[in-house]
Amino acid sequence: MHLRETICDYLKGKGIETSPSSILIVSGGLQALQLISIGLLQRGSVIFHESPSYLNSIHVFQSAGMNLFGIPMDEEGIKYASIGRLKRQHNPALIYTIPSFHNPTGTLMSERRRKQLLEDCQKASLPIIEDDVYGDLWFEQPPPKPLKANDKQGSVLYIGSVSKTFSPGLRIGWIVGPEPVINRLADIKMQTDYGSSSISQFLVNKWLKNGYEEDLTLVRSELKCRRDYMIEILNTYFSNIATWNIPSGGFYIWLKITPSISTRKLFEKAIQEGILLNPGNIYDKDDHRHLRLSYSYATLDQIKKGLKRISELIIEMM
Numbered sequence: 044m045h046l047r048e049t050i051c052d053y054l055k056g057k058g059i060e061t062s063p064s065s066i067l068i069v070s071g072g073l074q075a076l077q078l079i080s081i082g083l084l085q086r087g088s089v090i091f092h093e094s095p096s097y098l099n100s101i102h103v104f105q106s107a108g109m110n111l112f113g114i115p116m117d118e119e120g121i122k123y124a125s126i127g128r129l130k131r132q133h134n135p136a137l138i139y140t141i142p143s144f145h146n147p148t149g150t151l152m153s154e155r156r157r158k159q160l161l162e163d164c165q166k167a168s169l170p171i172i173e174d175d176v177y178g179d180l181w182f183e184q185p186p187p188k189p190l191k192a193n194d195k196q197g198s199v200l201y202i203g204s205v206s207k208t209f210s211p212g213l214r215i216g217w218i219v220g221p222e223p224v225i226n227r228l229a230d231i232k233m234q235t236d237y238g239s240s241s242i243s244q245f246l247v248n249k250w251l252k253n254g255y256e257e258d259l260t261l262v263r264s265e266l267k268c269r270r271d272y273m274i275e276i277l278n279t280y281f282s283n284i285a286t287w288n289i290p291s292g293g294f295y296i297w298l299k300i301t302p303s304i305s306t307r308k309l310f311e312k313a314i315q316e317g318i319l320l321n322p323g324n325i326y327d328k329d330d331h332r333h334l335r336l337s338y339s340y341a342t343l344d345q346i347k348k349g350l351k352r353i354s355e356l357i358i359e360m361m
């Protein structure tokens with residue numbers, strides 16, 4: 044109960060008004076998705092999502108018999124022509140979106156797009172899963188308010204987690220939604236693992252109450268330095284062979300390789316040299332042009348050596 048109360052206060056800062064009974068503590072964002080797929084969806088359900096998407100890289104939805112339907116993106120986020128028309132054609136059960144610092148493209152959905160998306164989905168009675176695990180990791184200014192902040196109808200299930208900001212090993216996240224939905228998911232959570240570790244919950248509660256703003260200031264500034272460093276390296280080695288976005292938060296740069304080479308072969312060559320790549324087809328099976336670069340974990344030296352070598356491999360393959 045303590046953690047849920049603390050999360051209510053924390054979410055107020057994002058414009059989300061909720062109560063402890065509308066929150067379920069889960070073992071990370073991934074478990075939130077697992078519980079939703081078991082508890083709210085049926086075999087064969089169609090899920091709309093951004094294309095490319097993190098959802099494609101995890102197997103919970105596919106293994107639960109879901110059909111994933113990707114919608115393209117532009118620099119403002121998911122680019123749907125008409126949710127109403129798409130809904131009539133495909134009859135989706137819900138739409139999954141990562142509005143802030145999207146995995147894998149780093150895209151930040153604009154305020155305008157958020158408003159449109161929420162309005163259109165509500166008009167079409169299409170529930171939304173909003174995955175906001177990167178929302179706190181902005182560099183210059185906070186992202187626009189989450190969709191959940193403007194959700195008066197209870198049609199958004201909001202997912203948060205401390206995995207990207209505090210510690211992935213604690214396995215603590217949360218789902219915010221209408222009470223009946225939360226109660227159903229809580230039943231399944233109970234049957235799955237009897238509840239998340241109370242030591243982890245205790246630590247996250249303490250962190251959110253006492254230190255997260257200070258810690259986040261540090262994490263943001265460190266991440267921004269790493270982003271700047273990676274961009275510098277890309278400018279040095281990739282300016283003739285790739286294009287990329289400059290993310291305003293989160294972990295990822297979505298690198299588009301210009302020459303037509305096989306990213307699969309590039310992956311194989313790189314792994315032989317001890318460099319693990321995340322090619323675009325993990326996030327969209329038809330993508331053969333992109334690499335997802337992450338500046339969050341590797342050291343600056345590894346980033347430099349790895350990227351320099353990748354640029355050489357691409358040039359050799361041209």
Ligand SMILES: Cc1ncc(COP(=O)(O)O)c(C=O)c1O
Pocket residue numbers: 070071072073074097141146174176204205206207211215216
């Ligand atoms: C968009 C997104 N959602 C959820 C997760 C899973 O987070 P957690 O470690 O909290 O399960 C990830 C992890 O990469 C992610 O990128």
